[in-house]
Amino acid sequence: MGAFSIGTDSFVINGLLENIATDLHVTQSGAGQLVSVFALVYALSAPVLAALTGAVRRKHLLLTAMVTFVAANALGAVAPGYPVLMAARVVAALGAGLYIPCGIAITISITPEERRGRAIALVAGGMSAATALGVPIGTLVGTVGSWRTTLVLVAALAALSAIVLAVALPQVPTPPAATLRDRLQVAGHPGVLTALLSNSLACAGVFAVFTYIAPLTTTTTRVGAGGVSAFLLVWGVAAVLGSAVGGRAADAVGGHRAYLTATAVLLAGLTAMTVLTLPEPSGSLLSRVLFGLVLAVISVACWALPTAQNHRIAGLDSPAPTVALSLNSSSSYLGAAVGGAVGGLALRDGSMTSLTLTGTGITVTALLVLTATARLFGTGRSGTAQIAPPARTDLPTAD
Structure with a gap:
């Protein structure tokens, strides 16, 4: 549910550019930068935040990330103008960039090894489902009503996800984290x-x-x-x-x-x-x-x-x-x-x-x-790469 809400939020703006541009009196190209900035902040912040928050308890970190994401979308829904909406997209990207890697790590830690692949696929499936259902539905809601309504719905779904996580998710051990270096x-x-x-x-x-x-x-x-x-x-x-x-x-x-x-x-x-x-x-x-x-x-x-x-x-x-x-x-x-x-x-x-x-x-x-x-990237039928590893091989593997 959390991945679904983030996946929908990541891409639903694409289908609402014309509405946003008209409402906020900007060009469609300018509205498109709301998508680009979200993606850029996610890309740059995810590894940095993962390194900086390595010692924080996983459940607390996951809930903090989702609450941040909810607040950002609520702010975006009531944004009086383009600058505030852009700021809300930046904050939403920070929450998303922290949530997805942390969520995958928790999934790995609480799932038996023989079922780990299916569990990760279930979480990742939230992103795929967002593309298949969340984005077209969110776009339809935004065109029939308002793009602000779409952001309210995303925030509501994310808030529901946070409540379920707070109640049902157990505390998990904090894994050794890789530093930024x-x-x-x-x-x-x-x-x-x-x-x-x-x-x-x-x-x-x-x-x-x-x-x-x-x-x-x-x-x-x-x-x-x-x-x-x-x-x-x-x-x-x-x-x-x-x-x-x-x-x-x-x-x-x-x-x-x-x-x-x-x-x-x-x-x-x-x-x-x-x-x-x-x-x-x-x-x-x-x-x-x-x-x-x-x-x-x-x-x-x-x-x-x-x-x-x-x-x-x-x-x-x-x-x-x-x-x-x-x-x-x-x-x-x-x-x-x-x-x-x-x-x-x-x-x-x-x-x-x-x-x-x-x-x-x-x-x-x-x-x-x-x-x-x-x-x-290898020449064998299996596609396994044939690259000699670097001299140092003792880096932590837990994300």
Whole structure:
């Protein structure tokens, strides 16, 4: 429930940009920076906060993070103007960046080893469910009523989650935490560094476009606000499929090959989306069907990336695999922040073709990096990396 509320909050703004821009008298590009700033703060704060709060009791830390998140969304719902809403997004990102890693760590500590994978998948499933249900429903609520109502609902759901956690979650031991220096050392591992870089680029390619999905959809298909929610539902359903496909592909051909393939499909989807923006929008049934199909392909490829990425990072001989995996979440949000900012610059002239071309170009760069660094990620059928570990191997593995 907590992950669901955070996942919804992370992406629902994308579908409400036009409403927010109109209400707060800013451009759609300016409204899009609400998404980019949230992602950037999450990316930069998550590893720092994890290191600074390593000695705090886990249950107290989790509840503090969720209460902070609730307060931030309540503030955003009553924000009188753009600066206050931006400040609320920053605080919400701080709470989210603290909550998700802590929640995963608690899940690991209270679950028997033989059921650990399913337990983690259940928590992570909150994020996937947010994409499939929370975002389209939140967007529909925001368009029928107000974007402020959407933030109130997110805050209410998060508050309910905090109450349940306070009552039902037991106290758990505080694990040894990796310091910020340890995390930076892990990030400097050649395989980890290139994996994080390529992942940031791939995410930037997606979010250069997806951050502005509302204006892209309305301009290209001539649908109204309700139609945007429908297309976001298509995105969400395809996201669930993409997660499953990414896992199966990683098991079958190895993490790096699966990631490379997903990025290539992502590039093809963004290229097709660019083609759809070239003719004068007609709003015909055919154009809407094609838009939905291309959007589904992009979503499947996008959501196949995280599973494949975790698989290839886990296969590296890094000194602290758990820390490397936690840094991956930051790399995804960093890519989303950069993509949203660059997409906003491309959208200044109002051209959807410029927007999608920007996402396509970034994805080409990601594909080039993946190809150039393929040797770092193993050659065996299993995709296990063949990198010699650094000299120091005694870093703590508990996140």
